[in-house]
Amino acid sequence: MRDLDTASADVWQDAEMLECVSVVPEVPNTASFSFRAPSGAQFKYHPGQFLTLEIPAPGQPGGVVHRTYTMSSSPSRPRSITITAKAQPDSIGTRWLLDNLQPGMRIKAIGPAGVFTNAHSSAQKYLFISAGSGVTPMMSMTTCMWDEGRDLDIAFINCAKRPSEIIFRQRLEQMASRTDGLDLKFVVEEPDRYSPWTGYQGQFNQLMLGLIAPDYLEREVYCCGPEPFMQAVRDALAGLGFDMDNYRQESFGAPVETEGDQPELDDVILNDDGRAEILFTHSNVTARIAETDTVLAAARSVGLNIPSGCTFGVCGTCKVKKTSGEVHMVHNGGISDGDIEAGYILACCSNPIGKVEVDV
Template identity: 80%
Template sequence: MPRNSDRSIWTDAEMLECVTVVPEMDNTASFTFRAPSGALFDYNPGQFLTLEIPAPGGTVHRTYTISSAPSRPRSITITAKAQADSIGTRWMLDNLKPGSRIRAMGPAGLFTNAESTAKKYLFISAGSGITPMMSMTTCMWDEGKDLDIVFVNCAKRPSEVIFRQRLEHMASRTPGLKLKWVVEEPDPYRPWTGYQGMFNQLMLGLMAPDYLEREVYCCGPEPFMQAVREALAGLGFDMENYFQESFHAPVAKEEDLPALDDIIPDDDTAAEITFAMSGVTAKVAQTDTVLVAARANGLNIPSGCTFGVCGTCKVKKTEGEVHMVHNGGISEDDIAAGYILACCSNPIGKVSVEV
């Protein structure tokens, strides 16, 4: 008979006991808990716990995604990163030690691939949004599944990729786990030969050429997830196969899921572009770019890559709104000043540009 057959399943009526605190990097640690009764933990990979934290100013409740896997049910781990204004996580880093007990509620959450029948996955995360991806990947690894995962994590520097060594060890044992790190800048005095910059469509195509065949799970700050959604939608991805969770606001019930109101250019929706300097007004579809519309009307906008990289087709927008998904060819300052890249800007309604 299995050794665990007579063990009960933990419920949040019982406090958790901290057994280990493992520093992951500055201001980040993994806290592992057990049930004092010996109960086992039953949850879906990707779910979260809500901890009741006795902070100095009064009790606060903070939600953390579980970074361990339910395939290892004797303990449960959350990985927390303290931001500059952190209260709860700061208290945990400073005070939570082996032997400490803390009240927790859950597990809960809808962000999981537990019921998925997909054969191929694309996990995309930023910063501590890596935690649910770690749980899902570890669970599939432990269950001996034939992995086909492209695992993307974006971080400030290579040294700030949480779980990097653990994941690289797993990847060294199977060809089915493909790791792709994207960093904003290298660590001092350490060369970096991987992806650098902000995640974009070009990176996506290089990392996972078969992305259209994959089920996508994304976790990170909302601006990051919006950029991922726009990159996928712009490349024709079926967004029915896209799932996300913000590490700031995981949800427990389906009715609490935020509505994704991203603008997706529609081939059947009309738009209008006025090329002010040329005196030309063109009726177009939302799916036509400003560059395509200009060429169709005999106007020349210098262009190079047509993928939003080189910046050659930068023009000034003087009126209206466009949906622009670029790949680094324009700065935030230029965007704030009203400039767009004609090659990757779709008109929404009436638009006027200085051409």
């Protein structure tokens, strides 16, 4: 009988094609594809890493496309490997997988690779934040820690368009129901029709973060999702004073293989030493302040009154027109995209950068 111990078993190399063993539908346009090595070799990788699949694509140059997918399976279960793929309207490779890949078929894969993993982390407390299929590396890392019998302390936040599009919802709820160390929260943009939703609703923001994980400053953060989503998460954390050295992210549009390939994040970092100047044009009054001061605080410092309510960017009471210059605004839903495009800002959560003019 073959020794199934991973230390003595052969380890799969990507020169060997993978054989599909199951296709499990998850949510609309999404499925989990599990593979085995025909030789019986086992899989060795870090939770959170990805595979690159060579997928048939008639009409494309060379007749194939290469697409990367994070493993949703855990290396603690080494006899098979699973990816979970969601097709977008313009998908080519993922669409082929959903329409054509069946058990018994073989496919070329390259990897595993990637640096988005907590395998080498010494953190005791984690905050996993994901959107859509960005949940896959979080599922892999959580399952691995679960299988290893570790004392979990994970605040797990997953965002989706609506409840019916939450990937792995039942599996995550089952795990969370068996330990008090997995604090699971879902955030949806809108409820499903005729199905009440009693959880968090709207765009993920600072207020939700404070309610879901009040000890976020003590946690190591892992984030995965579309770039606009990750940008909003970074803005929320930075605005709350989080140490961004404890932040890790992986875009499912552009996973990287090495630390050196990590893109530089060009986020706005406000500095107490950075100086700004605001001209309140209607009153013809100028305030010279630090970048870390808000437009609302600047107005009050020179005796001007901008009506305000929540001071968290929720109520919209302090909306004013910015006529020139740039501000860094991190709001919590109190202003519409249309108002922002028209030049309006919320004074309570907007920090001036350089010279700014505001119609107050």
